[in-house]
Amino acid sequence: MKTLLTPTLTMLLNLLSVVQSYRLLPRNSDLFITISSSLSRHEGRTVSRQVELHWSPDVVTTDDKIALFRQHPIDSPGVKSIFEVTHPLTSSGNYKMPVMMPYLNFSESQTLGNGSCVNLFIALVSSNGTPLAVNCLRIQSHWMSNMRNQLWDAPLNKVLIPGSHNAGAYRQFSSDKSNNLLTRYSFCQDEDVWTQLAFGIRFLDIRVGYYLNKPVPSPFYVNHDFVRIRNLLPILEDVQKFLDQTDEIVILDLHRFPSGFSRDTADDVHEQLVGILQSMFGDLMAPRYWKETVPLGQLWSSGRRLVVGYADAHMRKKYDFLWHDVVHKWADAQKLSELEEYAKRVAHNIRSSRFLSALMLSMTLPTMQMVTNPLGSVRTVADLVNRAVPQWFREIKDFRDNLNVACVDYFLGSDIVSLAIQVNDLRYPPRSDWVPPKNYTAMTTTARPVVKLDEEGARGDSSDGFFGRTLRRFVKLLDPSIEKYLRKKRK
Known part of the structure; x- marks a missing residue:
């Protein structure tokens, strides 16, 4: 009626x-x-x-x-x-x-x-x-799975993925007393890894050190170069929980092993680390032979939604779930204009890369300036870069068309996650005819109120x-x- x-x-x-x-x-x-x-x-x-x-x-x-x-x-x-x-x-x-x-x-x-x-x-x-x-x-805890109908057939290396540079080097600022030379240049993020993932970061740049004399909860730590930051295990647990509770795809890039992996003991230490990855992630890890062109739908339908990059060729030959570490495009720039010019060249040429590739939108500080300038810090240069990032994406077509992974320091200062969503929306418009495969069951999510x-x-x-x-x-x-x-x- x-x-x-x-x-x-x-x-x-x-x-x-x-x-x-x-x-x-x-x-x-x-x-x-x-x-x-x-x-x-x-x-x-x-x-x-x-x-x-x-x-x-x-x-x-x-x-x-x-x-x-x-x-x-x-x-x-x-x-x-x-x-x-x-x-x-x-x-x-x-x-x-x-x-x-x-x-x-x-x-x-x-x-x-x-x-x-x-x-x-x-x-x-x-x-x-x-x-x-x-x-x-x-x-943006579910932004990738919310775009499933658009990204299902998209190759992994053709999706713009927002990343955090030195993801494990995070620390909350408390007071001037804790703001010394070491902390000003060792930390690159404010948010822990769980919060980074919750806000939409999908690429984690991690450097791992091994410290036999500090075995609790594990002898593996996140480093920034040779500075030990924090234990690796809680970070891996955050990634594990996030994958268990969402349908998102994450790239975990173990990019360097700067401490404790000496030539005499490296194989044994690597075996311990790989054993931890196996026990925690198991079938969540995608096999390397799928290559960087794997469609996101294959990762979703298989349930293998974690790509682990590993910077040791010997271990990669032994374990097919270890991918080539992501190629980091680092400008080593000390001026914003130098970083912009380098980023333009990378964005223009990145289509020829054989592996997953990450543009690191960060600058390098001169050693003398680090020592003599009490106001200088990673925070200061990150603020300068992060303000420019949205403008670069608006003005540089190659950024929108070609970039694969874009990494920043202090990611909440750049709007990088929303930029990635906007760019992927342009690359892969919504499809009204898309129907999920019969063997695929999407993880249901519930809308949340304002935090x-x-x-x-x-x-x-x-x-x-x-x-x-x-x-x-x-x-x-x-x-x-x-x-x-x-x-x-x-x-």
Whole structure:
């Protein structure tokens, strides 16, 4: 029986449809949030993780504002912004704010939802206060499997994969006392590996050292060159848990063995390490003979969603689940312009590479500057590079067409995961005719609410707004059939 809708009900349905559909612009490269890697002075103390707003001058007019909200400004009408850039046309297109993002110590269950937002929302706001476009800082735990119908036939070496340089060299900044010469140049990430994966990183650059005199929980440690950082085992456990709880594909690149793998004992030490990989990952590891051109669908349908690069040819000959270590394209550049020119050459020529290839979007600091400049650090140069990365992807066609793996330091400062999603969306448009093979069962995922931060960074759940809830309850009371109609529209 056909339901007759009065003009008032029609208006309410249309309004509710707007509330449901006009939520976020998940792939909007013109409006986004990053977390700066650099340290700044704020109210007499050194702080890290400043929120930075980014926008393109093409999307704003003279009277528009760029605003930061703690709640979605469309779902929560009347919510006040916590900061505004009132003349965005006269600004450089980015603004570092006196707002700090706390470290997210969330649990696995809170992390692995579909497209959860940290409650930091950037909005383009018109002169009359109407939000015109909204984006958020988003957790991308399932971005690859969400694009399964697009990426199923895509070769592994033709997909843009976001990576973290020195993924295991992470450390939370605490105070000036802990900010010494060693820490300034040894650490390259703020987030642990679990959080890196939850935010969408899919390539982990790891260097392994062996320390027989430190056997607990294992004698294998993550190194940055010859600096021992932390034990390797908890990092491998994070990768294992992530693969168990998602349908994502991860590349674990054991790129160097800088300490403890001496010529006399190297084989025995490598055997121990390979034994750990076998016991933890087993059939999750893809065989090397599939090669770098393996379609992502083959990795998904087989369940072998972990590619392990291993920088020892002798071990690779013995074990078919060890791939050639990913070729790192390192500029050794000390200026941003040098890095850009090198990156352009790599992006242009990368199609001829025989192996998986990673462009390392990082700079090298001169040794003398490291010793004499108390303000210099990996954080400082990462901030410089990360601001340039989105612009390079917009302006350099070879970046969008050719790059395979792109790695950065302090990855939340670059928007690298959203860039990868946008680029892959261009390379492999959605397919309406795609049907998963009969022998493939997708892992189901549940959408999660906003990951809410209070002043101390505590977590909580956020509803989708008083306005949306009230309208939905009102319509449901009027006619249950209308609620069914709304559910169909939301699908």
